[in-house]
Amino acid sequence: MFALEREALDAVASRIDGAFSATCRAILACRGRVVCTGMGKSGHVARKIAATLASTGTPSFYMHPGEAGHGDLGMVTDADIVLALSYSGESDEILMLLPVLKRQGNTVVAMTGRTDSTLSRESDIHLDVGVPTEACPLALAPTSSTTAALAMGDALAVALLDARGFTADDFARSHPAGALGRRLLLHITDVMHAGDDVPRIHPEASISEALVEMSRKRLGMTAVVDAEGRLLGLYTDGDLRRSLDDAKVDLRNTTIAAVMTRSPRTIDAGALAVEAAQLMEAHKINALLVVDGEQRVVGALNIHDLLRARVV
Numbered sequence: 001m002f003a004l005e006r007e008a009l010d011a012v013a014s015r016i017d018g019a020f021s022a023t024c025r026a027i028l029a030c031r032g033r034v035v036c037t038g039m040g041k042s043g044h045v046a047r048k049i050a051a052t053l054a055s056t057g058t059p060s061f062y063m064h065p066g067e068a069g070h071g072d073l074g075m076v077t078d079a080d081i082v083l084a085l086s087y088s089g090e091s092d093e094i095l096m097l098l099p100v101l102k103r104q105g106n107t108v109v110a111m112t113g114r115t116d117s118t119l120s121r122e123s124d125i126h127l128d129v130g131v132p133t134e135a136c137p138l139a140l141a142p143t144s145s146t147t148a149a150l151a152m153g154d155a156l157a158v159a160l161l162d163a164r165g166f167t168a169d170d171f172a173r174s175h176p177a178g179a180l181g182r183r184l185l186l187h188i189t190d191v192m193h194a195g196d197d198v199p200r201i202h203p204e205a206s207i208s209e210a211l212v213e214m215s216r217k218r219l220g221m222t223a224v225v226d227a228e229g230r231l232l233g234l235y236t237d238g239d240l241r242r243s244l245d246d247a248k249v250d251l252r253n254t255t256i257a258a259v260m261t262r263s264p265r266t267i268d269a270g271a272l273a274v275e276a277a278q279l280m281e282a283h284k285i286n287a288l289l290v291v292d293g294e295q296r297v298v299g300a301l302n303i304h305d306l307l308r309a310r311v312v
Contacts, residue, residue: 001135008131008144009151015128022125023109024159032079034060039093041142042085049153056157057166065093073100081107087145089117098122111152113145127152186273191309192290192299200225200297203232203257207243210235210256219302221287224260229296233260266291269298273311
């Protein structure tokens with residue numbers, strides 16, 4: 001079965017020609033949307049193509065051809081392009097719509113498996129998705145043919161995406177509820193602790209004072225800053241454990257400057273939250289300080305903040 005479907009895809013790929021380019025040019029020049037339509041299994045494929053186009057920068061929707069003949073055709077404006085799928089090219093529900101679409105001035109792109117079909121002849125552009133054989137042993141159920149049509153739709157979407165200069169950020173904006181959207185849209189400022197919630201002490205403070213600040217702010221660390229709020233160092237739970245193991249360290253009298261980590265890892269407030277996750281993973285740390293361009297501490301976050309935001 002897989003070999004038959006691969007053969008079908010190879011056959012369709014070998015026929016990518018001027019019609020494919022003409023379709024891309026027509027869609028790029030379109031002032032409206034791409035209206036995908038098809039009956040039965042072709043309808044399911046058309047629905048998926050519409051969804052892929054819409055999510056990659058080409059406004060598109062699916063229209064059921066049967067419902068279109070009973071009023072839904074009103075969804076189609078004269079600025080739209082119609083992508084009609086029918087492997088036989090003879091689906092009555094689609095052929096019935098052609099005169100109306102032609103009268104309205106819509107460009108019709110047909111995707112069929114027969115170059116001599118009514119739909120292919122009456123369309124403005126024809127994309128040939130004919131396959132040597134169906135993978136179904138009875139040669140009845142649409143299998144290789146639907147795979148080929150779906151691949152042609154994906155090829156259109158990818159070509160248009162590239163031509164439009166569509167980026168990952170553009171994709172994320174149409175997927176705000178998904179994991180990718182969160183990874184590409186959520187910034188450090190959306191998840192960090194700021195203002196009085198940021199643990200910070202001066203370098204003259206004792207380890208005991210640092211412990212009080214860390215316990216109060218509950219981030220497992222504290223920034224060490226100068227009088228202007230610029231970062232001097234970092235003291236973490238791990239540093240505290242090491243201080244407790246060191247007999248030479250007096251928690252009440254040793255200043256934090258003597259035991260802090262100098263030049264700690266930091267991140268800019270304008271960075272993406274996923275960058276903080278990558279930084280933490282790369283350096284095996286659980287928290288980060290957020291600094292501005294002058295190295296002033298403006299925020300803090302830890303791995304739990306990223307988990308709550310579902311970034312990791």
